[in-house]
Amino acid sequence: MTTVEQLLGIEYPILQGAMANISTHKLVGPVSEAGGLGIIGACGMSAEQLREEIRLTRAITNKPFGVNLMLQMPNCDELVQVILEEGIGVVTTGAGSPKKYMPIFKEAGIKVIPVIASVKHAIKMEAAGADAVIAEGQEAGGHIGQTSSLSLLPQVVDAVAIPVLGAGGVGDGRSVVAMYALGAQGIQVGTLFLSAEECPISDRYRQFLLDANDTATIVTGRKAKEPVRSLRNSMLEQYAALEEANAPHEELEKLTVGSLARAVHDGDIETGSCMAGEIAGMIGNIRPAKQIIEELFAEAEAVLAKLRIKY
Known part of the structure; x- marks a missing residue:
């Protein structure tokens, strides 16, 4: 084989x-x-x-x-x-x-x-x-x-x-x-x-990852059947709350447009989307x-x- x-x-x-x-x-x-x-x-x-x-x-x-x-x-x-x-x-x-x-x-x-x-x-x-x-x-x-x-x-x-x-x-x-x-x-x-x-991510994104624990991620977009897993922050918690309240798609989109680039390039870990998997809590060093x-x-x-x- x-x-x-x-x-x-x-x-x-x-x-x-x-x-x-x-x-x-x-x-x-x-x-x-x-x-x-x-x-x-x-x-x-x-x-x-x-x-x-x-x-x-x-x-x-x-x-x-x-x-x-x-x-x-x-x-x-x-x-x-x-x-x-x-x-x-x-x-x-x-x-x-x-x-x-x-x-x-x-x-x-x-x-x-x-x-x-x-x-x-x-x-x-x-x-x-x-x-x-x-x-x-x-x-x-x-x-x-x-x-x-x-x-x-x-x-x-x-x-x-x-x-x-x-x-x-x-x-x-x-x-x-x-x-x-x-x-x-x-x-x-x-x-x-x-x-x-x-890896070409901002230092703040990298540190956010290093600081993560086993429950640090959040999944948004399940209702729209477009689930995405990222490191939890205030913007994504707001998104999840709005999603649960059946907010219009346009309102949700306003929160996330450009959010990945903000995290990767600008180091915005509050309103950016720092995508990462559940193993984030296992990462403790840079190699x-x-x-x-x-x-x-x-x-x-x-x-x-x-x-x-x-x-």
């Missing part, structure tokens, strides 16, 4: 989550250079911005990296053209089906790995020709589904024949082992890479991306060596 490492040409079976406004060459390059698969988050980019990010990443590493497409973006066709022209080998997708682009991706030899949050969507993506899927549990940061990794992952693994990677809840070696025990053949990690030295990856898998090996199951 082909491993995730062989499929993608990487050393470690780890993909870096594509975080909008965050997953630029500054993080992607070091992750790929360290043996994982860095992924550029194309959400919000123009075609030329994506091209520039690809070229800046190649200036850092000659190892494989990918691009994430949010398929509801109005300029998706233009971004796909850049991906083809620049010879990208791996595309992850979200917010829709890549079926429209699958023939040209396949012709170009591009591996397509959709992020899914249900068995139904995993089956659809396999039928569309996906090379693998990333099953993301609701523990993850950013846009999420409604099922936890512990329940979602084994059901997806049982439903499809293509490789499944686990995402949502990976914070240390123990959770890596858990993902594999549930049937994953690799992992995707987002929140943990927010603590990478190279280079290479060290994060190496220690994550070294911890996993140590856990496996000590694991004893009694019947």
